[in-house]
Amino acid sequence: MSASRASRFNQRSLAPVLFLAPAILFFMFYVIFPIFQSMQISLYDWDGLGDKTFVGIDNYVELMDDEAFYTSLKNNVIWLVLYMLAIPAGLFIALFLNQTVFGMRLYKSLFFFPFVISQVVVGLVFTWFYDPSYGLLNVILGWFSLGPVTILGDETWVTYGIIFAGLWPQTAYCMILYITGLNAVDPEQIEAGRLDNAKGWNMLWYIILPQLKPATFIAIVVTVIGALRSFDLVSIMTAGGPWGSSRVLAYYMYEKAFSEYGFRMGYGAAIAVVLFLIMMIYITVFLVKMYRDEKGH
Amino acid sequence: MFPTPIERRSAAVQRLYKTALPFAMVLWLLPLIAVALTSVRSAGDITAGNYWGWPTSFNLAQNYSDIFTNTPLGSYMWNSVRVTVPTVIGTLALSCMSGFALAVYKFKGNMLVFFMFVAGNFVPFQILMVPVRDLTLQMGIYNTVTGLALFHIAFQTGFCTLFMRNFIRALPVELIEAARVEGVKEWRIFWFIILPLMRPAIAALAVLVFTFIWNDYFWATVLTQGAESQPVTAGLYSLNGQWVAAWHLVSAGSIVAALPPVAIFFLLQKHFIAGLTLGAVK
Numbered sequence: 001m002s003a004s005r006a007s008r009f010n011q012r013s014l015a016p017v018l019f020l021a022p023a024i025l026f027f028m029f030y031v032i033f034p035i036f037q038s039m040q041i042s043l044y045d046w047d048g049l050g051d052k053t054f055v056g057i058d059n060y061v062e063l064m065d066d067e068a069f070y071t072s073l074k075n076n077v078i079w080l081v082l083y084m085l086a087i088p089a090g091l092f093i094a095l096f097l098n099q100t101v102f103g104m105r106l107y108k109s110l111f112f113f114p115f116v117i118s119q120v121v122v123g124l125v126f127t128w129f130y131d132p133s134y135g136l137l138n139v140i141l142g143w144f145s146l147g148p149v150t151i152l153g154d155e156t157w158v159t160y161g162i163i164f165a166g167l168w169p170q171t172a173y174c175m176i177l178y179i180t181g182l183n184a185v186d187p188e189q190i191e192a193g194r195l196d197n198a199k200g201w202n203m204l205w206y207i208i209l210p211q212l213k214p215a216t217f218i219a220i221v222v223t224v225i226g227a228l229r230s231f232d233l234v235s236i237m238t239a240g241g242p243w244g245s246s247r248v249l250a251y252y253m254y255e256k257a258f259s260e261y262g263f264r265m266g267y268g269a270a271i272a273v274v275l276f277l278i279m280m281i282y283i284t285v286f287l288v289k290m291y292r293d294e295k296g297h
Numbered sequence: 298m299f300p301t302p303i304e305r306r307s308a309a310v311q312r313l314y315k316t317a318l319p320f321a322m323v324l325w326l327l328p329l330i331a332v333a334l335t336s337v338r339s340a341g342d343i344t345a346g347n348y349w350g351w352p353t354s355f356n357l358a359q360n361y362s363d364i365f366t367n368t369p370l371g372s373y374m375w376n377s378v379r380v381t382v383p384t385v386i387g388t389l390a391l392s393c394m395s396g397f398a399l400a401v402y403k404f405k406g407n408m409l410v411f412f413m414f415v416a417g418n419f420v421p422f423q424i425l426m427v428p429v430r431d432l433t434l435q436m437g438i439y440n441t442v443t444g445l446a447l448f449h450i451a452f453q454t455g456f457c458t459l460f461m462r463n464f465i466r467a468l469p470v471e472l473i474e475a476a477r478v479e480g481v482k483e484w485r486i487f488w489f490i491i492l493p494l495m496r497p498a499i500a501a502l503a504v505l506v507f508t509f510i511w512n513d514y515f516w517a518t519v520l521t522q523g524a525e526s527q528p529v530t531a532g533l534y535s536l537n538g539q540w541v542a543a544w545h546l547v548s549a550g551s552i553v554a555a556l557p558p559v560a561i562f563f564l565l566q567k568h569f570i571a572g573l574t575l576g577a578v579k
Contacts, residue, residue, distance in 0.1 A: 012402070012483060013404070015398070015402065015483040015484070016398040016399075016401075016402040016404050016407075019394040019395065019397055019398035019487070020394070020395050020398045020399070020410065022391055022394065022395075023391040023392060023394060023395035023414075023454050023458060024395070024410065026391060026450065026451040026454060027413070027414065027417060027451055027454055027455060029432075029451065030425070030429060030432075030447070030448050030451030030452060031417040031420065031425060031451055031452060031455065032413065032417060033428070034424070034425040034427075034428035034429050034432070035420065035424055035425065037427075037428035038424045038425070038426075038427055038428055041427055041428070048427070048431070096321070099302065099303045099314070100302065100303075101303060101314070101315060101318070107318060107322060109562070109563065109566060110322055110325075110326060111322065111325060112562075113326060113329065113559070114325075114326075114329070116508060116555075116558050116559050116562045117329075117512070117555040117558065117559065118511070118512035118514065118530050118533075118554065118555065118558075119512065119514060120512075120514050120530045120531075120533055120534055120554075121332075121533070121551045121554060121555050122328075124533070124534075124537055124547065124551055125328045125329065125331075125332050125551070126328065128331075128332075128335075128348070128544065129328055129331070133346075134346055134348045134349075135348075136327075136328075136331055136348075136349050139349055168328070173573070176570055176573060176574070177573070177574055180570060180574045215574075218574065225419055228421060229421060229422065231422070231423075231514075231515055232514045232515065235514070235518075236514075236534060249423075250421060250422070250423050253423040253426070254423065254426070254519075257426065257427055258426070258427075258430075258519065265427050268423075268426075268427060269424075269427050271423070272421065272423040272424040272426065272427075273424065275421045275423055275424065276420065276421055276423075276424040279419065279420065279421050282419070283416050283419045283420075286415070286419070287412055287415065287416060290412075290415065291408075291412075294408070
């Protein structure tokens with residue numbers, strides 16, 4: 001009796017280890033250790049093949065004087081701010097589609113479409129859309145005798161042009177979060193609000209939005225992370241150009257560490273560490289919120 | 298219009314809404330519609346600069362067979378399949394187990410391990426790039442679909458563990474307690490009781506991970522090169538470079554590359570959305 005209880009106890013304390021081991025090992029090997037390795041590499045001068053030379057914080061010191069780094073950082077901030085537009089835009093479309101007319105399911109799916117396709121395809125599509133000689137944008141501007149404009153070739157417009165392309169799938173994502181959220185909105189509260197004469201903005205602000213809080217939270221998290229991860233579109237649409245004006249940290253890192261411009265792994269790693277630290281702020285906020293929710297249970 | 302059901306509005310508003318709907322949709326999908334139209338244009342249309350007008354002839358069969366016979370697109374597609382399918386299976390296997398362990402057992406460091414997965418899943422790819430590329434080179438699996446799939450499995454496991462763990466936590470615990478009283482072994486509880494209940498979560502994550510991996514571009518360019526191992530995202534980009542003036546072919550290629558995730562989305566929409574919303578918005 002006591003022997004079997006002991007074995008069952010052992011089994012129960014051993015089980016989590018066995019169930020977790022493969023996932024943890026894999027994750028440690030490919031995700032956790034590389035983070036620390038990158039931090040270490042950022043202290044070296046290394047071309048990826050030959051010997052590493054320890055240079056201390058030289059890479060970071062160089063970064064402080066690197067104009068391209070500040071351009072990338074500035075563009076990251078622009079991305080972060082403008083990407084947030086996906087949230088109200090998604091909410092707007094979700095409210096617009098929150099009806100039960102014939103064919104609504106299909107409409108909702110079609111509106112979600114841009115999120116499902118690859119950013120490579122989105123990037124190519126918008127590159128053609130902006131094309132100065134034949135692009136649809138200039139055709140449309142031509143109707144109003146405006147243009148032509150070279151969005152992707154113009155230092156002032158290029159980042160906004162890319163962000164606009166990125167907002168397309170991101171808005172679709174936020175929209176689906178809100179559509180799902182709206183399904184769960186309590187109709188009784190809406191009726192109660194109606195009795196209190198809440199309409200339009202008041203209804204939205206005081207009755208609907210508070211109930212959409214979980215959706216808004218997830219929308220903010222995925223949008224911030226999406227903005228900081230922006231790489232695909234920059235790479236596809238401009239490769240950071242013209243003259244590096246559309247670089248973001250994620251792309252600049254790649255360019256420094258792994259492109260025809262050279263294999264400066266240490267310098268690239270230093271840029272990645274900066275990006276990581278920025279992202280860590282958001283990750284921490286997310287974890288703290290999760291921790292509180294867990295405690296509340 | 299919100300949140301008043303449209304049926305309660307006047308006939309005029311209803312009519313307005315029903316006209317606005319398709320109009321808004323066309324506007325929203327305009328870039329895609331243009332690509333779809335371009336993909337059936339003739340080469341003549343392209344040289345004549347007829348990019349956005351109505352195609353003078355519909356070369357659907359010719360353009361779409363051209364991209365498979367005259368470009369390596371077919372082999373890029375096949376590489377994508379070879380990376381995506383094992384990744385989906387591997388990720389689900391690992392995260393079902395880890396999610397189960399984190400949801401069911403109380404042990405020291407449970408929360409810590411859980412947060413490690415969550416945090417890791419949000420990390421910027423760039424901080425992993427140099428070491429992971431180096432690792433892959435040292436293991437001799439650089440520029441192979443295996444190398445790419447192994448990394449994807451590890452990374453996606455972070456996100457999937459988060460989802461699986463929360464899903465299992467919402468299941469009734471009494472089931473597990475009852476089984477334990479009966480003396481059922483732990484792995485049998487996992488296999489015969491929990492796993493069948495996890496089917497919706499497995500479906501949701503399978504669809505989602507498939508889409509993420511199929512659409513991945515960054516790791517495809519970092520860990521592979523050339524048509525023998527590159528997936529379709531990276532392949533499409535290099536095709537675009539070689540076929541600068543052949544918009545009709547690149548468009549056809551883009552459509553083909555987008556089809557698998559789109560098809561899966563339409564077939565398994567419910568699961569897809571359940572996965573995306575992370576169970577947070579019910």
